[in-house]
Amino acid sequence: MPTREKQVQRVENEYGAALKDKPFTKALILRAADFTDESIEYIEKAGGEIKSISAPETLKEEVATAAVLVSTSITYKAMRNLGRSAVYPSNKPIPHDATQVFAFSLFLLAYILEPVNQEGFDISLNDVSLRTILQFIGRHPSAKEELEQIWNNTMSIAKQMSEAVFKQAKGNGPKDVEEWSIGLMTLTKNYVLQRTAKDPAYTDDSMIQLISDSLAVALNAVE
Numbered sequence: 001m002p003t004r005e006k007q008v009q010r011v012e013n014e015y016g017a018a019l020k021d022k023p024f025t026k027a028l029i030l031r032a033a034d035f036t037d038e039s040i041e042y043i044e045k046a047g048g049e050i051k052s053i054s055a056p057e058t059l060k061e062e063v064a065t066a067a068v069l070v071s072t073s074i075t076y077k078a079m080r081n082l083g084r085s086a087v088y089p090s091n092k093p094i095p096h097d098a099t100q101v102f103a104f105s106l107f108l109l110a111y112i113l114e115p116v117n118q119e120g121f122d123i124s125l126n127d128v129s130l131r132t133i134l135q136f137i138g139r140h141p142s143a144k145e146e147l148e149q150i151w152n153n154t155m156s157i158a159k160q161m162s163e164a165v166f167k168q169a170k171g172n173g174p175k176d177v178e179e180w181s182i183g184l185m186t187l188t189k190n191y192v193l194q195r196t197a198k199d200p201a202y203t204d205d206s207m208i209q210l211i212s213d214s215l216a217v218a219l220n221a222v223e
Contacts, residue, residue, distance in 0.1 A: 027193050
């Protein structure tokens, strides 16, 4: 597996010119490259085998892969801030509440894909949602057997989460769902952009903490 330094350099060399007028997408790909070493750590914790992975063949595939990796990586970090784990070891059953974590990650994925597609890419949420779930459990021995059920449960939980989250928010009204969603969307986009913008008003840790707060609301809403 490449180190993050080599991965970032590869992205700059291969796509620097193509991403010149696509600031969000460039930041996203660089964010994903930065997570290379962390991904290795997560795989090792889950009992998986580290294998050499070939680079995506097209820019669109690079972007899709980056969106999946960044959405899951943010979720890992947010769960860790809550004192919980989103690493599911291959020697243990996949916990029932894992679908709540997957559902939250799909919210992040949707928020990431919106500005990416505005910059000229056509990546469907449906096309990469399953890849996002597999990012968490793809190396689990029961993943293939349970995948359809896990997928259906995740889609159901995502719907429940969006409908129920207002019950945990002040005011108990539909407006709170919108505010929660807009707040999380803004945080997610800013976190990605901070990779290249380096705005001193924001730090990665502070944004992950705020995303963790949103995650806590979402988890409480469906527990």
